[in-house]
Amino acid sequence: MMTLFEKNEAYKKRLHTRNILIVTVCALFLVVSFFVSMSTGYSKLSPIDTLYTILGYGTEKQELVLFQFRLPRIVISILVGMGLSLSGCIIQGVSRNPLADPGLLGINAGSGLLVILCVIFFGRDTFLSIFTLPLFSLIGASAAAVIVYVLAYKKREGLAPIRLILTGIAVQAGISAFTMVLVVGLDEKQYNSVASWQAGQFLGANWKFAGALFPWLCLLIPYVMLKARSLDVLSLGDEVAFSLGASVEKERRILLAVSVALAACCVAVGGNIGFVGLVAPHLARRLVGPRHRILLPVCALVGAVVVTVADTIGRTVIQPSSIPTGVMTAIIGAPYFIYLLVRSK
Template identity: 65%
Template sequence: MNNEEMTIQQKNEAHKRKIAVRNTVILSGCGILLILFFIISMNTGYTKLTPFDTLRTLFGGGTDKENLILFDFRLPRIVISVLVGAGLALSGCIIQGISGNGLADPGLLGINAGAGMMVILYVLFFGAKSFLSTFTLPFLALIGAGVTAIVIYIMALKKGEGIAPMRLILTGVAVQAGISALTTVLVIKLDETQFDFVAAWQAGSIWGSNWKFVIALLPWLLILIPYVMMKSRILDVLTLGDEIAYGLGASVEGERRKLLGAAVALAASCVAVSGSISFVGLISPHLARKLVGPRHTVLLPACAMVGAVLVSAADTIARVIVQPSEIPTGIMVAIIGAPYFLYLLARSKQ
């Protein structure tokens, strides 16, 4: 190896080290920001708790009222908002990676709507307040989201070419419109109590704000998130295009189906607990990609943290902006997400 080749290699290694340090700093910053929002959210609400009161309550020195506020009302909801944000963000990142379309998102493609329709069917026939529903709803939501994803996948598939990105978006929008129309018909049949619940759910209110729902959601994420992280290099290969991926020895359609299944399960389990929250799976991957670049080894954890921060911050603002009432978290996320979606559409025309 001559001197020129050694110099180039040294520069490449130095560049890689620089990127690794930069990404570590960014991920650490995202983690600190998430912890900061977690702390702010614990101290924010209709009933005021000072940081000292919160700290004292966390270590067992709180009054009965402070324990009730913090451990029964605020902490479960904060934990759920963090988990839901991470799950929806990862689902969107996977769908964008396997489809090659930066506008893909489980909400926009109708996957959330499919999960939601099954939830509404359950509410229509059984109600949603039983203990059994806490653990049943994620499975039912998965069935609805899975059937929707299969329909969209088949209709977006071009023979011999794989998934057509534009066809994926158009098919998803059409399927979502059809499901929304059917959902409206179902809502007409609900009684007053069921209607109030479904209206709050459709607006993205984090209705499952107790520890039962944390326990119901957590196993899904503990299984699916490590699996998705293990597939980060496969996602990198799939983003290169089908021909290159085949050339590198990847089982393109098989891996795509597995990852799509993981994305659908993540979205369905989160939707069953949080209601219909859109745009998280669209915004978070774009913001994370700008921060750490396109490599999924780093992009996936960054995306999860960005999504967790986004939903946590939106939920905190939604709880306090019109006290003593509150705005559904999904509406607050939409206030942020809709303009950003229009911005992405404007850029895609260039």
């Protein structure tokens, strides 16, 4: 007869095996969506043609389509999906609010305002603007996050989840209104660029944009993974976290800063893509539970799959035109958000 300790160890072993299986399945889904996205588009390529081209046996036209048009866009989709989903997961863990999302808290709006200013002064496709976009976006997102945090925080009550959401919506509305005023005064070229960015459109995505985003995520994502235990402690509540020896406010501010940075660099390159930071953490939590050590990598994989699939559908469903990726993620995410609102009463 098994002792309680042996049963506990057996359960942990089964749980560990199940989590590894889920991570593997999510990774396989990402690989499949990657190859499907590479093979679909206005210029048809079969999976065999795609594989041959990747191995260096494709025609000149196939190499041009694959490596200069599709691959940069797919890479950006994966990176943006990972960044936004992790940003949302951090915000939900820190605020203990399952409805928290970078878009709902005004971070995307603040980021967008500074990106538009960057487009106005430097253009969008110049070398200077491409590599300063994430920096401008970070400044705007940080300013919006600080305003929301200061207005939502009360010394006695801390960071109340409902007040955080309401404050974020109010700040987002104010920044969006000011952004609309700026957009009205743009010329046609600037307006088209800003409009495509606001819709979450990846048109014009190239290796320069992917190169501008990649270093940020290479620094931020490993740091987020190292903070999994801090997120677990903070999600228990301020009193419990404090009793466990955690520096609650310090850790919260650091994690919020990382979340803002993730969202800002992704929004700068990918455009105003909403609901990914809300949907991906929820789907991941349903698969592996609330422990952030396994939740964060699964969340990143789910977010990458969601954005890649949304982008693939958007650019193939009404060929030769395309639906912006941000619109497709909204079509996927809005019903799920309504379901969460109804479920949480």
